[in-house]
Amino acid sequence: MLYFADTNILLRFLNRADPDYTVTRAAVRIINTRGDDVTTAAQNIAEFWNVLTRPVTARGGYGLSVTDAERRLPFIERHFPLLPDHAAAYFEWKRLVVAHRVMGIQVHDARLVALMKVHGIAHVLTLNPIDFERYAGITVITPHEIVHSTP
Numbered sequence: 001m002l003y004f005a006d007t008n009i010l011l012r013f014l015n016r017a018d019p020d021y022t023v024t025r026a027a028v029r030i031i032n033t034r035g036d037d038v039t040t041a042a043q044n045i046a047e048f049w050n051v052l053t054r055p056v057t058a059r060g061g062y063g064l065s066v067t068d069a070e071r072r073l074p075f076i077e078r079h080f081p082l083l084p085d086h087a088a089a090y091f092e093w094k095r096l097v098v099a100h101r102v103m104g105i106q107v108h109d110a111r112l113v114a115l116m117k118v119h120g121i122a123h124v125l126t127l128n129p130i131d132f133e134r135y136a137g138i139t140v141i142t143p144h145e146i147v148h149s150t151p
Contacts, residue, residue: 003031006132007040009024009126009127010048013076023144026143026146027143040081048076092115109131109132124139
């Protein structure tokens, strides 16, 4: 099975000071141990970069330099291979935003769902389950659910 990692998973996977660091790392390890994989998209890497390089005085920013952010990318890329982008994802995105009346910042999540659907991925690993609940055929799972459901 293939899981799609939301940007918040990438950020928590890296930041030891975050309260969700341990559970996020454990969830990815459990998924991999089961023989499943976790992937992400270029859009999420761009959002990851945005947060890393955003000033600490701005909402959620890590305040890293470009050089420091660049050093962290190979680690994330190694653990979360990128899905190839696909032109069909645009048309699926367009269908989703119209059908679900998506507006504002939520269009980014619709884009991720479109990419998942084009690639046949049904599971999204996220710390913000509400962002994906409106989409039929997408199973939303949190790191906490993975860790607490594993014997």
